Amino acid sequence: MPAQPRVRQDGEGRLRLHVSRPAKGTAVVKVSGEVDLxxxxxxxQMLSERLHGHGAKLIVNLSELDFFGVAGFRVLERAQLLADERGTLLFIHPGECRSARRMLDLYDGDGLRTL
Incomplete structure (x- = not known):
């Protein structure tokens, strides 16, 4: 039986995180609202918890974000390093979030995988 999805919200309601497990070994973190400093x-914290688990694949869905700042991008870079260390596949889905797409398009390093 699949685990119940969990939704977490920051104190001001600017960031909402929803975790689901569509298949064994796969977690999807849907991020909505704003990711800033x-x-x-x-x-x-959410990504680190998932990456320290036993999943083989983590998908970060940014498609419902209103804003994605540089601080969020740094979180993704850090998460990718941890994923590589743990042997977990990390995928980023920017969707139509323009600020996330712009940052990912400008990124010329290796490692971040987009869907």
């Missing part, structure tokens, strides 16, 4: 630590 104030909310990025909460995103890191």
């Amino acid at each position: 104030g909310t990025a630590p909460r995103l890191w």
Whole structure:
């Protein structure tokens, strides 16, 4: 039986995180609202928890974001390093979030995988 999805929201309601497990070994973190300097630590905490679990694949869905700042991008870079260390596949789905797409398009390093 699949685990119940969990929704977490920061104190000001600017960041909402929803975790689901569509298949064994796969977690999807849907991020909505805003990822900025104030909310990025909460995103890191969620991704870190998932990456320290036993899943083989983590998908970060940014398609419902209103804003994605540099602090959020740094969280994704850090998450990718941890995923590589743990042997977990990390995929980023920017969807139509223009700020996330722009940052990912400008990124010329190796490692971040987009869907």
